[in-house]
Amino acid sequence: MGNKTQLLLTDEQMRQFIVDGFLILQTDFSKEFHRSLLEQLSYVYEHEGNPGNNLLPRIRELQQVFDHPVITGALTSVLGPDYMLHAHRHGHFNAIPEAGGWHKDSYWGYSKMRNHHPWWAMIMYFPQDTPAQLGPTGVMPGTQNYHTRTFVNNENKEEALASGEAGTFALIHYDIWHRSTPNMLGKERYMLKFEFMRTQAPTNPTWNQKDEVWKLPEQIKSPFRQQDTMWEETWNWLSGKLGSLANTASADAESVQQLTAELRDASEPNVLHAAYELARRGTLGVEALLQGLSDNEAGVSRTSAYGLSVSGSEAVSGLTEALDHENLHTVVHAAFALGEQRELTNEAVSKLINLLQHPAPQVRYTAAESLGMLGKPSDATVEGLIECLKDEDVQVRFTTGLSLSRLGAAAEAAVPQLQIALDDENRYVRAHALEALRYIGTEEAKDALIKHLFNSRWCSNTTPQSTFYP
Structure with missing residues (x-):
């Protein structure tokens, strides 16, 4: 991740990220660096097409961007020091005067229960000066935790643009609603999107924390202002305080009944507010x-x-x-919630392991993900995940690879099956198997990792126009 000192986020920046779901930050590369980067991008897109997941090896200088102390510091602050640069990456090209549709990114075409806690993040990097007229990415502040498009009547007023000079980037919660905006200038506009994953649950703050107590940021872009309980819980979770919300409000039958009724409200912000408020109210809230x-x-x-x-x-x-x-859906949602409870979930581990053989794939991959979030796995957990690497469902297999990455050296027994997974037909199963070997980190795992990388190494200079020389 580079040798320069990381520039960690401040308390105020973390508050803004928690509330609004994004930050606009700036690197300090020279104009010459970005000019060279643009020339290479233009050549590759014109002669070879979009390199997709091969964006980094095809344009080697781009790695300097993700070694920059502002970017490594921002990612460390939000995802912890052992974050993963995911294998999926994409260069977006926009030269049309039409806006794209509002959307949340999928997990490479698959579905999962989305985490409110920031287990995932994206960097959207702009290698050219990107004024509003050039079609920067638009994000809808504060929508990262909403399943529905709650802002349908407010989009023109509330939208925030990732505009700025070359080197501007947006650090966003993976699940925020966003879109491409119209490019009214007709000039080339690139946005380089990279995804990152947290591999360890937080045990302490990893940003430059000076104030332990949650408070609202000085400026809020989000139009949704009633989520202070959810925001405070996220701040505490990022600070390493598991279960900090429990029993923090007095409970009476009338208030619990009212909040329970709000779980069916037509407004999703009201619904989420009710769920988090019930979480504060002890036994009565939990029962509801x-x-x-x-x-x-x-x-x-x-x-x-x-x-x-x-x-x-x-x-x-x-x-x-x-x-x-x-x-x-109840089984899936229960397995998800248990994963977020981490070490508090010990009594449920055996049942979660049994769910790895459930007939429904969405249950199997949810259980596999949750088991990878529990920290200290049992031998039975690792054995169950090893079997999941052989599952007929591709999402079970690639979710299992990510879970084994989170378990690290404790998943050493999975190395032989991970080696087999390196020949899987799915690119993300192979990529996650490589990551799992890297995070397991034993000599056997490293040997398998290095051998595979050498056998599949790719020459960034080899193109249809230059097959051998220079």
Whole structure:
């Protein structure tokens, strides 16, 4: 990640990221650096097309961007020091005077329960001066935790643009709503998108924290102002405080009944507010959220799971029982919430392992992801994940690779099967197997990793126009 001192985010920047879901930051490369970068991008796109996941090896100087202390510092602040540069990356080219549609990025065409906690982040880097008229990426502040497009009537007023001089980049929560804006100048505009993953749950602040206590940022771009409980919980989670929300508000039957009714509100911001407020209210709140988890309406169940995921140890028994529920979405949401509870989930581990053999693939890959978030795995956990590397469903296989990456050296027994996975037909199964070998880090894992990389090494100078020389 480079040798220069990282420029970690400040408390105010972290507050802004938690509330708005993004930060606009700036590198300090020379104009000559970006001019050279643009020339290479233009050549590659004109003669070879979009290099896709091969963007970094094809344009080698681009690695300097992701070694820059502003970028490494920002990523370390949000994702911890052992963050992963994911194998999926993409260079976006925009030269048309039409806006793209608002969307959340998928996980490479697949689905998963989206984390409110920042387990994932993206960097959107602009290698040319990008004024508003050139079509920078637009983001909708504060929408990273909303499943629906809640801002449909506010988009023109509230949209924020990642515009600025060459070297500007947006650090965004992976799940924020965003789009391309119209390029009214018709000149080439590149945006280089890279994805990053947290490999360890936070145990302490990894930014330049001076103030332990949550407070709102001085400036809020998000139009959704009623989520202070959710924002405070995220701040505490990033500070390494697991379950900090539990039992922090007095509970009475009337307030719990009112919040429970709000779980069905037409406004998603109101619904999420209710779920997080119920998480604060001890036994009565947990019981209401568990009832919501079992609801036949998947949206109510999903929102209740977010509340249960931050309700502390009091929610674990009910979540464990819910793993046997007849509703498939209830099982998925319960497994998700247990993963976020981490070491508090010990009593549920055996059931989560059993779910790795569930007939529904969405249950299997959710259980595989949750087991990778628990920190100290049992031998049975590792054995179960090894079997998942052989699963017929591709999402189970590549989710398992990421989980084994998070387990690190404790997953040493998986090395032989990970070597087999290096020949999988799916590019992300192969990529995640490589990452798992890297994070496991034993001599056997390193030998397998190096051998594969040497066998599949790619020459960045070899193109249809230059097959051998220079």
